[in-house]
Amino acid sequence: MPIIKILPHPEYCPQGRDINAPAGTSICEALLENGINIEHACDMSCACTTCHVVVREGFNSLNELEETEEDLLDRAWGLEPNSRLSCQAILAQKDLVVEIPKYSINHAKENH
Template identity: 85%
Template structure:
């Protein structure tokens, strides 16, 4: 199982952590399964950007971006060339290092 190293985030993961998840799992599902409650306002349907992450290592091991995800990413706060929507980025066999941006475009957080 690949390891996902999450860099420190003041709200979701203050000290940073490492988790494992089976190949084929989305980054968002892996985070939520390990009680890292990343925003996902559209319930992982690729309709918002609240689950945006920056993949610092392992980006090329993820599945290719679909056009819908690419279009949505243009609206994400803190967009970088290695940005992905965590609900659309599926793990392969390589380990990842991700950063959860400090902000989203969401004005109010929803409890999921």
């Protein structure tokens, strides 16, 4: 079972954290199932960029980007070459290091 190391984020994971998730799970699902409430305004349907993450290690082990995800990523805040929408990035057997960007384009966050 791969380990996802989440780098510290002031709101979602202030201390950083390591979580286990089964291969075949999206990064977003893994984070949510482990109490890291990353934004996912479109309910993980690949229609927004609020679940954008930067994969610092293990990027090439993830599934291929599809055209819809690539198009949406162009609108993500803080886009980097190793950016993914966490709802579309499916885990393989390799460990990952993931950074949640400081900001997202969601101007109407629930519960805030």
